[in-house]
Amino acid sequence: MPGDAEGEAVVAESLSFYGEVDPQTGLLVDGRSIAGRILVLGRARGSTVGSYIIYALAKNKKAPRAIIIAGRPDPILITGAILANIPLYKADPTIMKTVRDGSRVRITNNTIYIE
């Protein structure tokens, strides 16, 4: 999905938006914030309610600036990202080796740059 973005990475190997993200605060269960960051996911899983959680994050102004998924995105994540108007990018699984929490990520013309 198009849309350029730039920000600080928050990396999660696997995430269920339902139950593991607080839509009010944008905090993950481990206390990290995804609000205004670039969320890099190894895999999204879990209930279809996840789409609604992503939507609520945006309504509460706690959404990530963009989401990068390493591998195949699932319909729940895609639906949520579209409803919330969050740019969603598919990346090669090797991104999980190069990106860390706090990495500066810039996305222009469908290319992901990591500093």
Added chain:
Amino acid sequence: MYLSREEERILAGEEGEARRLALSVIVKVGEALGAERLIPIKHAHVSGASYSTVGEAGRRFIEDLARMGARFSVPTTVNPVGVDTEDPGRVPVRYTREYLRGQKAILDSFRSMGAELILTCTPYYTHIPRRAGLGPGSHVAWGESSAVVYGNSFLGLRTNREGGPLALMAGIAGRTYYQGLHTPEGRRPIVEVRVEYGPLDEAEAGVLGEALAEYTPHGGVPLVRARIASEPGLRELAAAVGTAGDLGMIHLEGVTPERPDTGGIVERVTIDRGEMAERMEKVAPTGRPDIVYIGCPHAGISDLELLERELRRLGKPRSRVLVSTSRHVYMEALRRGLIAKLTSYGVEFVRDTCLIVSPFRDASVSVATNSYKAYFYLSRKGVRAGLAPIPRLVESAR
């Protein structure tokens, strides 16, 4: 993706913001999954209607859509909600005022979008399929996994396992993406499972569903050679398949209305009496349960008839017997005198909801059920649960 002129118009917003949003979601999800075009649907069934499952996030989304002026463009039904809408006291739960308010807001929104508010996970037991003109080959967008498997496998419908919001969007847009179980290739079995034991009662059918989910690779379709004793067994099989894995369809030989293309089968598995017995033993209830629970997915008339026969044979139970069903089946059972007979044995009915999607979560009670799906979710809610067929449940309740 190829789009018709009408679809282009909708995407340009010429039919309003809600339809534009709905169709754009479907197009983008379809594109991400490799669909080349859309397909008109005849019916949508929306899951994610209970305030317990969608919460404030879902309420807000559904309400925003309704405010935007969204209208369903095909007949649309809705999954169970968190309460019996006429009599919340029927469910063994203490509701907060906030919960009831949130649930009402969701219902009001669906109503304003033009949904038919038969709140059930078994839309196939109602007059809806006939009225919507559904039959083998009809394309629909269903969002309840048990109904998806039932519809594809036993009614010959064509639907993917849509998420709740996607079925909602498809109902508004009147279309979904043409991919997966909508296509003949997507319905080709890739594994064959033969059951050397049967006929299976409804509890065993559920356990077979668990096995099928294990033996079928991600998103595939199994060809199943097994004998299922009764219609409730088919429903429980479908529900278990949908619960235990991510399958959206099985080909059940002699029942599935289409002939399977077996050219793609890469593996053959046999399930014998010993494996079935072993799986049943793992989930068996122990002792007299506090609650006997029937109706996940929502009970049909034949469940109620069987329950009545067993209660007549064995007498009034000491355990609580709770049945969840749709308002439609309840009214039909009322006409047939079944409700009067069953309530005389102390059977309690909840309508529009069930123990799974209501906030029921009582770790101090034990529940025995004939539904693998109910067993699965109640166990995960911390409730002590066991699985057995109706005659055994009634016997254990004495």
